[in-house]
Amino acid sequence: MAGAAPPVALYVHIPFCVSLCPYCDFVVVAGSAARGPRSRMAAFVEALAVELTLRADALDAAFGPERPPLASIYLGGGTPSLLPGDAVARLLDVIRSRYGVASDAEVTLEANPGPDERGDPGALRAAGVTRLSIGAQAMSAAGLRRLGRRHRVVDVVRAVAEARAAGIASISLDLLYDVPDATLADWIETLEAALALEPDHLSLYALTLDDPDAEGLTGADGDHLPTTSGARRWRATARPAQDEDRAAAEYHHAVHRLADGWHGYEISNWARPGHESRHNLAYWQRQPYEAVGPGAHAFDGATRRWNAARLDGYIGALAPSGGRAPVLPPGGSESIDPATAAAEAVILGLRTDGGIPLRAANEPPLGDSFGWALAAELLDVTADDRVVLTTRGRLLSNELFSRLV
Numbered sequence: 001m002a003g004a005a006p007p008v009a010l011y012v013h014i015p016f017c018v019s020l021c022p023y024c025d026f027v028v029v030a031g032s033a034a035r036g037p038r039s040r041m042a043a044f045v046e047a048l049a050v051e052l053t054l055r056a057d058a059l060d061a062a063f064g065p066e067r068p069p070l071a072s073i074y075l076g077g078g079t080p081s082l083l084p085g086d087a088v089a090r091l092l093d094v095i096r097s098r099y100g101v102a103s104d105a106e107v108t109l110e111a112n113p114g115p116d117e118r119g120d121p122g123a124l125r126a127a128g129v130t131r132l133s134i135g136a137q138a139m140s141a142a143g144l145r146r147l148g149r150r151h152r153v154v155d156v157v158r159a160v161a162e163a164r165a166a167g168i169a170s171i172s173l174d175l176l177y178d179v180p181d182a183t184l185a186d187w188i189e190t191l192e193a194a195l196a197l198e199p200d201h202l203s204l205y206a207l208t209l210d211d212p213d214a215e216g217l218t219g220a221d222g223d224h225l226p227t228t229s230g231a232r233r234w235r236a237t238a239r240p241a242q243d244e245d246r247a248a249a250e251y252h253h254a255v256h257r258l259a260d261g262w263h264g265y266e267i268s269n270w271a272r273p274g275h276e277s278r279h280n281l282a283y284w285q286r287q288p289y290e291a292v293g294p295g296a297h298a299f300d301g302a303t304r305r306w307n308a309a310r311l312d313g314y315i316g317a318l319a320p321s322g323g324r325a326p327v328l329p330p331g332g333s334e335s336i337d338p339a340t341a342a343a344e345a346v347i348l349g350l351r352t353d354g355g356i357p358l359r360a361a362n363e364p365p366l367g368d369s370f371g372w373a374l375a376a377e378l379l380d381v382t383a384d385d386r387v388v389l390t391t392r393g394r395l396l397s398n399e400l401f402s403r404l405v
Contacts, residue, residue: 013293027295069100081111085123139193180241355388
């Protein structure tokens with residue numbers, strides 16, 4: 001298809017978690033499916049290896065086997081650190097042999113910090129992992145209770161220390177703000193405790209409580225799983241305990257606190273120089289990427305494709321019984337028309353601190369809203385004629401972006 005190109009990055013979705021956090025809308029399978037005698041993990045790894053092979057076959061057919069090697073690989077979830085080290089090594093070996101991986105590629109794996117969840121960082125490094133993204137979310141006992149997290153603050157401390165000792169080159173911490181019933185002081189405590197661990201990267205996300213069922217995303221071929229009744233009850237109580245003004249104050253504090261020595265390169269992401277997530281930058285720069293696993297999304301520059309979220313359908317397609325040949329899992333796709341592509345380029349560009357060229361601000365889709373956004377102090381023009389979001393613009397970006405689509 002015109003505009004399509006081979007991937008520069010690969011996303012691998014590992015859906016298993018020990019337990020389901022009540023705010024989480026990612027494709028997650030928890031409990032006995034994740035560990036114990038009824039675990040589906042081994043069957044899933046077999047299916048995932050098959051999908052990696054089938055997707056590589058399709059890329060060979062479309063672009064030839066000599067396409068450029070991958071610049072980044074991201075194992076997300078779920079809790080990929082639940083995978084045994086040898087399973088991670090096997091998957092990365094398949095990727096190297098079928099996709100090619102650049103010698104300086106960034107290989108990220110997401111980990112929960114609990115002692116029974118964070119895995120063996122030494123084995124992960126030996127398998128080829130160069131970057132660990134640790135889901136701390138809060139750095140106080142009260143904050144972790146509010147979020148229904150299993151781990152303790154000391155587990156985050158130990159997870160970072162173990163990763164450093166194993167030689168993991170880059171460590172990121174995920175933190176949530178606008179947590180129900182929390183205060184600005186709670187957020188300051190969490191941020192300071194995280195900084196004391198000297199991470200290389202911070203992802204700071206406002207807690208969002210969406211309803212994928214109401215949005216029609218949880219059908220048979222949908223890319224989300226239905227929300228559990230327990231999670232619905234938790235969210236119904238949590239939403240009234242959130243506060244937009246408090247969230248704005250928390251974000252402003254982070255911007256000022258991280259102004260020295262940190263690069264706020266995207267709305268929710270800060271890095272020490274040289275530790276920006278190359279994988280996520282590929283998304284924001286609309287570069288083509290492949291994706292495998294339940295609920296995973298891929299993009300080739302012209303078409304967006306996704307796998308259905310349900311694990312049974314995924315394994316059933318790729319590891320069928322009765323001697324049948326494996327097929328690609330169920331899912332869907334959509335072609336990106338020029339107007340949508342233009343809107344995506346502007347929105348994704350504005351999410352980063354590099355922004356977009358001034359000339360693009362005077363054309364659709366931003367042209368009609370550019371004057372309004374400047375007057376509302378959502379946008380600024382830099383000395384080198386780049387249009388960027390102000391801090392106020394980052395806080396109100398959804399309002400601006402909604403006008404562009």
